[in-house]
Amino acid sequence: MPDRDDRLPGTASRRRFLKNGALFSAAALVLPEVPAGLLTEQPEVSTASAVAFFDTLALTQVRRGNVRHTWVRKWGWPATVRLHGAITEPFRDDVAAAIDDLTRLTGHELVLEGDGVTRVGTIDIIVSRHDEIDGQFPSPGAVCNTHTRGARGALYFARIDISEDYTDCLRHELMHAMGFANHWTRPAADTSMPSVLAMRNAPFRSEDYSDWDRLALRLLYHPDMQPGLPRGVALQKAEAMLIEALQNAT
Numbered sequence: 523m524p525d526r527d528d529r530l531p532g533t534a535s536r537r538r539f540l541k542n543g544a545l546f547s548a549a550a551l552v553l554p555e556v557p558a559g560l561l562t563e564q565p566e567v568s569t570a571s572a573v574a575f576f577d578t579l580a581l582t583q584v585r586r587g588n589v590r591h592t593w594v595r596k597w598g599w600p601a602t603v604r605l606h607g608a609i610t611e612p613f614r615d616d617v618a619a620a621i622d623d624l625t626r627l628t629g630h631e632l633v634l635e636g637d638g639v640t641r642v643g644t645i646d647i648i649v650s651r652h653d654e655i656d657g658q659f660p661s662p663g664a665v666c667n668t669h670t671r672g673a674r675g676a677l678y679f680a681r682i683d684i685s686e687d688y689t690d691c692l693r694h695e696l697m698h699a700m701g702f703a704n705h706w707t708r709p710a711a712d713t714s715m716p717s718v719l720a721m722r723n724a725p726f727r728s729e730d731y732s733d734w735d736r737l738a739l740r741l742l743y744h745p746d747m748q749p750g751l752p753r754g755v756a757l758q759k760a761e762a763m764l765i766e767a768l769q770n771a772t
């Protein structure tokens with residue numbers, strides 16, 4: 523199932539985004555965190571690397587081997603995370619910890635069903651027996667999969683399928699669900715820039731969100747990065763935010 527926007531952006535959906543209040547959370551107003559030492563040693567090189575990282579993960583998709591660029595895709599309203607299937611207590615705790623982390627990083631409210639929230643958007647996490655889902659996903663050999671839906675770049679639904687033998691997919695798939703449709707692969711990727719969105723066995727795969735992932739999450743969920751924003755504008759904004767963050771850090 524591909525990631526899909528029901529309505530393509532004409533203009534960035536700023537009004538809708540403003541109306542839904544995503545803009546005003548305290549965490550989202552924080553400038554992107556600069557990973558310690560990573561950006562400050564060689565600011566020009568590192569800023570370019572960070573923008574390229576963001577571009578690859580947030581604004582690029584690969585479909586049947588074809589690379590295509592997209593617009594800003596992100597959640598514009600709170601979402602309830604619902605768990606289905608064979609859910610163990612440790613897995614539920616892990617989901618709770620991961621979405622707490624994401625909420626802190628993005629300022630975007632994700633709440634586990636049962637912990638109380640107005641349901642607006644939904645993220646369904648379905649854990650299934652491996653033989654039930656083996657071979658079901660678009661990428662050959664994939665053990666987990668995420669499908670998102672949005673309108674004009676504003677996501678409102680995600681479905682995450684996880685094999686019960688590979689529950690360590692969780693943070694990778696949640697990152698897809700947050701709007702990062704792509705993977706972190708060679709030739710751009712190397713061990714100096716690990717990411718949870720690298721493929722499972724890659725040497726630059728991070729188990730948890732790496733500093734670069736955290737930076738990308740901050741950039742995507744910065745209030746100036748509106749859903750539906752064209753790629754070129756989004757990249758200019760990302761660069762300006764990084765330069766400003768670096769100036770503030772020195």
Ligand SMILES: [Zn+2]
Pocket residue numbers: 694698705
């Ligand atoms: Zn993936």
